[in-house]
Amino acid sequence: MRGEIITIGDELITGRVCDLNAHFLSGRLSSFGIKITAISSVGDDPEAISGVLARAVDRSQFVIVCGGLGPTEDDITVRVAADFAGLPLVLDEEYLASIRNSLRTRGVPWAESFRKMAFLPEGASLIDPKGDSCGFYLYHGDVPVFFLPGIPEEVRLLAERKVLPLLVRKDRDKAVVRQRLFKVFGLQEARIGEILEGVTGSEKGARIGFYPNYPENHVAVTVWADTAEQAESVLGRLEAEVEKRLGRYVVAKDAATLEESVGILLKARGLRLATAESCTGGLISHRLTSVSGSSDYFERGLVVYSNEAKQELLGVPAEIIEEFGAVSAETAVRMASGVRERSGVDIGLASTGIAGPTGGTPDKPVGTVFLALAGPAGAGARKFKFSGRRGQITSITAQTALDMLHRYLVDDTFLFRH
Amino acid sequence: MRGEIITIGDELITGRVCDLNAHFLSGRLSSFGIKITAISSVGDDPEAISGVLARAVDRSQFVIVCGGLGPTEDDITVRVAADFAGLPLVLDEEYLASIRNSLRTRGVPWAESFRKMAFLPEGASLIDPKGDSCGFYLYHGDVPVFFLPGIPEEVRLLAERKVLPLLVRKDRDKAVVRQRLFKVFGLQEARIGEILEGVTGSEKGARIGFYPNYPENHVAVTVWADTAEQAESVLGRLEAEVEKRLGRYVVAKDAATLEESVGILLKARGLRLATAESCTGGLISHRLTSVSGSSDYFERGLVVYSNEAKQELLGVPAEIIEEFGAVSAETAVRMASGVRERSGVDIGLASTGIAGPTGGTPDKPVGTVFLALAGPAGAGARKFKFSGRRGQITSITAQTALDMLHRYLVDDTFLFRH
Numbered sequence: 001m002r003g004e005i006i007t008i009g010d011e012l013i014t015g016r017v018c019d020l021n022a023h024f025l026s027g028r029l030s031s032f033g034i035k036i037t038a039i040s041s042v043g044d045d046p047e048a049i050s051g052v053l054a055r056a057v058d059r060s061q062f063v064i065v066c067g068g069l070g071p072t073e074d075d076i077t078v079r080v081a082a083d084f085a086g087l088p089l090v091l092d093e094e095y096l097a098s099i100r101n102s103l104r105t106r107g108v109p110w111a112e113s114f115r116k117m118a119f120l121p122e123g124a125s126l127i128d129p130k131g132d133s134c135g136f137y138l139y140h141g142d143v144p145v146f147f148l149p150g151i152p153e154e155v156r157l158l159a160e161r162k163v164l165p166l167l168v169r170k171d172r173d174k175a176v177v178r179q180r181l182f183k184v185f186g187l188q189e190a191r192i193g194e195i196l197e198g199v200t201g202s203e204k205g206a207r208i209g210f211y212p213n214y215p216e217n218h219v220a221v222t223v224w225a226d227t228a229e230q231a232e233s234v235l236g237r238l239e240a241e242v243e244k245r246l247g248r249y250v251v252a253k254d255a256a257t258l259e260e261s262v263g264i265l266l267k268a269r270g271l272r273l274a275t276a277e278s279c280t281g282g283l284i285s286h287r288l289t290s291v292s293g294s295s296d297y298f299e300r301g302l303v304v305y306s307n308e309a310k311q312e313l314l315g316v317p318a319e320i321i322e323e324f325g326a327v328s329a330e331t332a333v334r335m336a337s338g339v340r341e342r343s344g345v346d347i348g349l350a351s352t353g354i355a356g357p358t359g360g361t362p363d364k365p366v367g368t369v370f371l372a373l374a375g376p377a378g379a380g381a382r383k384f385k386f387s388g389r390r391g392q393i394t395s396i397t398a399q400t401a402l403d404m405l406h407r408y409l410v411d412d413t414f415l416f417r418h
Numbered sequence: 419m420r421g422e423i424i425t426i427g428d429e430l431i432t433g434r435v436c437d438l439n440a441h442f443l444s445g446r447l448s449s450f451g452i453k454i455t456a457i458s459s460v461g462d463d464p465e466a467i468s469g470v471l472a473r474a475v476d477r478s479q480f481v482i483v484c485g486g487l488g489p490t491e492d493d494i495t496v497r498v499a500a501d502f503a504g505l506p507l508v509l510d511e512e513y514l515a516s517i518r519n520s521l522r523t524r525g526v527p528w529a530e531s532f533r534k535m536a537f538l539p540e541g542a543s544l545i546d547p548k549g550d551s552c553g554f555y556l557y558h559g560d561v562p563v564f565f566l567p568g569i570p571e572e573v574r575l576l577a578e579r580k581v582l583p584l585l586v587r588k589d590r591d592k593a594v595v596r597q598r599l600f601k602v603f604g605l606q607e608a609r610i611g612e613i614l615e616g617v618t619g620s621e622k623g624a625r626i627g628f629y630p631n632y633p634e635n636h637v638a639v640t641v642w643a644d645t646a647e648q649a650e651s652v653l654g655r656l657e658a659e660v661e662k663r664l665g666r667y668v669v670a671k672d673a674a675t676l677e678e679s680v681g682i683l684l685k686a687r688g689l690r691l692a693t694a695e696s697c698t699g700g701l702i703s704h705r706l707t708s709v710s711g712s713s714d715y716f717e718r719g720l721v722v723y724s725n726e727a728k729q730e731l732l733g734v735p736a737e738i739i740e741e742f743g744a745v746s747a748e749t750a751v752r753m754a755s756g757v758r759e760r761s762g763v764d765i766g767l768a769s770t771g772i773a774g775p776t777g778g779t780p781d782k783p784v785g786t787v788f789l790a791l792a793g794p795a796g797a798g799a800r801k802f803k804f805s806g807r808r809g810q811i812t813s814i815t816a817q818t819a820l821d822m823l824h825r826y827l828v829d830d831t832f833l834f835r836h
Binding site: 012013014015016017018019020022023024025026027028029030035036037038039040041042043045048052211212275277280281282283284285286288289290292293294295298299300301302303304305306308309313343356357358390391394 | 430431432433434435436437438440441442443444445446447448453454455456457458459460461463466470629630693695698699700701702703704706707708710711712713716717718719720721722723724726727731761774775776808809812
């Protein structure tokens with residue numbers, strides 16, 4: 001099945017916002033094996049909108065339009081869509097109710113201008129009649145055209161709940177579709193392909209898709225079936241097999257993140273954590289604390305940029321820094337053990353490295369990083385060599401540190417194997 | 419002048435990457451008052467590419483195409499462009515040399531396949547003949563069509579250096595154009611408009627444009643003139659006037675960031691800084707240390723999530739936390755003073771607040787934040803009430819903390835005025 005995406009709004013063609021909706025929708029559809037052939041963005045201009053609509057319905061099997069459903073003067077998508085289809089606008093009472101609901105949920109007071117939003121082209125169907133998001137679809141011949149709002153959160157909600165299942169079921173002519181997303185870190189895309197070779201076996205109603213989502217690679221397993229029971233049973237089998245094959249490289253599933261996976265494991269075991277960061281400058285603790293409820297397991301984080309701070313706050317001996325350097329396995333291990341002991345937690349996690357662009361030496365070029373972890377059974381460090389600009393190096397370092405912590409929580413002997 | 423942007427690549431229509439090039443180019447053009455009427459993204463498909471090209475040259479005064487100039491099989495933009503224009507492909511020796519240069523700069527070894535890239539449609543001109551980036555343009559009638567690579571860094575470089583000046587000069591038929599960007603924080607867009615009302619005075623060759631770049635608002639001053647001297651003299655006058663009117667709300671200029679502005683001020687005065695963060699969880703220190711050379715003025719950062727950490731590491735008295743709460747002006751001030759004294763630096767900066775979604779009370783709802791700064795002359799705190807999701811609250815808190823530091827560095831008496 002091949003479709004097109006149209007995004008509407010002056011804010012898109014003047015560069016005020018990035019087109020997150022097109023990016024999200026094309027990525028999600030692609031994960032189900034459905035192809036988008038073109039993405040078109042135009043401003044709040046009737047002629048431009050009907051031009052792209054006309055071309056899209058002419059050559060596609062479905063069209064998704066985002067933006068311009070709001071109450072203001074420049075929200076003209078619905079009027080243009082009606083004119084284009086030669087349909088009158090009629091008040092949809094059910095839609096009016098759902099708009100009122102949506103406003104209430106978001107705490108926005110009612111205004112008469114919102115009433116305008118409830119006039120839809122005759123024959124249009126609401127996407128989510130009982131939901132509180134706005135959006136409708138109508139058919140041009142046998143081409144469904146979905147009209148979604150421009151707000152990314154609402155697009156995600158409506159797409160996941162209604163539009164994607166509808167299109168994906170239609171694509172294979174099956175009543176039910178289920179998908180599980182595996183977030184993989186530490187394996188190249190090609191290697192993941194090899195590992196998962198033949199994993200669907202004789203399951204005809206299943207599909208595996210890969211896509212890079214730097215620094216992770218995401219694996220989407222989709223199952224089509226006639227009943228929910230069938231779909232879930234097949235998905236369950238495939239999920240178990242994928243997890244068995246990819247093992248600890250799966251760092252999160254579905255909407256979860258690596259830092260959330262780590263948080264769940266720490267919480268489940270009643271373990272507490274502290275961090276000591278040099279080159280990452282607080283990015284590790286920022287990611288850990290971006291999880292709501294992280295105060296249950298995250299005790300403190302120290303950003304020890306100077307050597308004095310490393311000595312005073314963590315007790316790293318001056319001789320160690322002198323002999324091996326601030327960027328060394330020895331210093332990293334002392335940082336991890338130091339923050340663990342001094343804050344009285346179970347696990348200490350430390351980073352030290354050269355983020356650049358200056359500070360590199362022939363021995364330790366820019367991108368050289370040491371990560372260390374200290375737990376009740378001892379401490380260990382790993383050396384890495386990353387490349388890129390300063391921001392890229394700190395970002396991949398933080399991800400690798402969280403992955404090291406995740407790996408330790410899955411199997412705490414790994415640190416002592418070489 | 420009205421133009422269109424075309425972006426090419428399967429990675430765009432499968433959602434593997436977000437279309438940063440279209441976003442960047444439309445924003446930059448818009449800041450010069452040049453309108454983009456449509457953005458079209460298509461895959462590596464000859465028919466789709468020539469389709470969007472044909473429509474674009476037919477209705478626009480210029481077209482910018484990004485992507486598909488590379489050496490691989492699926493990089494077909496040049497061939498399609500030549501076919502579309504009915505021109506043969508000919509080897510451009512100058513271009514071949516610049517490709518070799520570009521590869522050398524990026525440390526990529528030469529391969530025979532790169533030779534393919536140097537075949538351009540007959541009559542095409544290189545955008546940057548002496549540069550090391552690839553890109554060319556040709557005319558369809560009197561419509562210039564620019565072909566740029568897909569790599570965002572290269573697009574930025576070529577656009578800033580060549581494509582934008584060319585289009586912007588052409589737009590007003592002037593030989594020289596200069597622009598200065600002011601990054602403003604703490605003022606609404608409408609208020610900025612009022613403050614800058616009439617700032618260009620009788621200067622006919624000048625334009626002021628605004629665009630939101632959350633959480634900042636950016637103000638672009640553009641000057642067109644016949645000579646560089648003229649342009650720079652007018653720009654200098656306008657720059658001084660804009661700065662006088664906006665005062666300390668200008669937090670950075672051109673490509674610089676707020677954290678870079680702060681770094682420059684700290685360095686110039688020989689001041690050293692330490693941070694104590696609660697609700698921001700390390701984001702303030704992460705932003706400060708994202709600046710190369712920040713180790714010259716950033717001594718340490720403490721992420722004090724637990725009350726014990728606040729007491730142990732910063733010496734915040736238990737009674738203060740008990741009486742006023744961990745989220746209070748009193749605690750914030752003790753955090754800032756504590757980190758300043760204990761690390762022996764000149765300035766301590768502290769954050770404490772409720773990032774949500776849980777933890778709010780009727781008295782201190784989610785989004786309540788206290789920021790404090792301690793310097794040689796004393797310490798002060800400010801209370802804020804932000805809204806949004808957890809990530810939005812921590813992000814605006816970090817920005818506001820850096821702004822508070824910036825403001826203090828510009829005028830260190832502000833903390834003691836109310």
